[in-house]
Every structure is written in C-alpha cells, then in structure tokens.
Amino acid sequence: EVQLVESGGGLVKPGGSLRLSCAASGFTFSSYSMNWVRQAPGKGLEWVSSISSSSSYIYYADSVKGRFTISRDNAKNSLYLQMNSLRAEDTAVYYCARRGSAVAGHRDAFDIWGQGTMVTVSS
Amino acid sequence: QSALTQPASVSGSPGQSITISCTGTSSDVGSYNLVSWYQQHPGKAPKLMIYEGSKRPSGVSNRFSGSKSGNTASLTISGLQAEDEADYYCCSYAGSSTFLFGGGTKLTVL
Secondary structure: OOEEEEEOOEEEOOOOOEEEEEEEEOOOHHHOEEEEEEEOOOOOEEEEEEEOOOOOOEEEOOOOOOOEEEEEEHHHOEEEEEEOOOOHHHOEEEEEEEEEEOOOEEEEEEEEEOOOEEEEEOO | OOOEEOOOEEEEOOOOOEEEEEEOOOOOOOOOOOEEEEEEOOOOOOEEEEEOOOEOOOOOOOOEEEEEEOOEEEEEEOOOOHHHOEEEEEEEEOOOOOEEEEOOEEEEEO
C-alpha cells in the first residue's frame, strides 16, 4: 500500500524549533519530488516547500524561507522539515505530499498525502 | 505569491451540477496547464481529483471534470451526491517547483 506517515508535531513556544518526519512506503521514494503543505486551523491549504528526488533542487514559500529547511534520506525513505524561529502563524497541520511527474503520472499534482501532524506554536 | 481566488461556498441539490471557479494570473494558472483540484472531507487529508487541468486519476468518478480558460480554471461536479459535500481546493504550478493553492470552496449538498 502506498503510504506517507508524518510524525514529530507538538506544542512549541514562539521562537522554538521542531523537526517533522515523513515515512514513505509502497513506492520508490527516491524517484519522486516530495513536498510539505500546511493547513492552519479552519483555513485553506498552503504549499510550504519542495525537494527534488535527489535533493538537488529545493524551494520554499516566502512565508518560511530562511526559517524552515527541507531534507530527505532516500536510504531511509524519509522526508524531513526542520522548523526554526517558529511563530504563532506557523500553527497548522503539516502534510507531506508526493508530487507526480510526467513520467510516473499525475504530473505536477500532489497525488499521495499523509494524514498530517499538528504543530501548535503558543506560549 | 497570492493565493488563487475561489468562491467561499457553493451549493446544489442532489442530481444537479455545480461549477467551482479558480482565478489566478498570467504567471500561474494562465502560464501552465498544470491546475489540480483536491477534495477534503472534515478531519481528512486532501484527495487528488483532477490534474493537468482536466485529467482524472484512476478511481475518481467521471462526474468530476476540469477545464481552463485564460487565467481561470474550473471544476464541475455533475449528478451531485451527498458524499460530494466537502471542501475543494484548486492548485496551480507557479514555476520553479513552487505551487499556489486557492482559498478553498465549501460545497454543500442541499
């Protein structure tokens, strides 16, 4: 079964740090670009960051640039998001999502999502 | 990087058709035929319903269809069913592996 499972969320104080993980299974993880997408409580989806299959290309939304770092370990089939200098507005459910491709199908769409992990930034 | 514009809510009766619009700019929706649509039920992860503007993933009902004209993409759901009641989000590729989502539309089946 194709699956993404996030972990690492929790309650953190403003200015603090947190590292999210996403474990992939059921597909060739190293062949896909992976992304983080977040959703603040009662709000819409917001793309956060993207990393190419070999980690050669990394991109961030302006709202997190300089504070968040995306990375991956293809040997461990895992995706990570290091979040530093956290703010109240970073409070959200964080989803990892697989990005489809022209070769694999579902080009430039997020075709597999995890269940999400909640991050709460509050004093 | 402004969010794409969607109506906050739409509604329809069972069996009817509805259309949700998604308006962007010439830098995102208008530049790429790479709009995707997601369905999200409360407390659940989003589910891909349409990709590349009008293509359906395997397993998605053919009652769901997508189109695009200029800077505006649209999702049409025909033969509305109770289980279609959910939030719907559009998303466009915006270049350099970045993406923009719409604000979301709440669909109510009356």
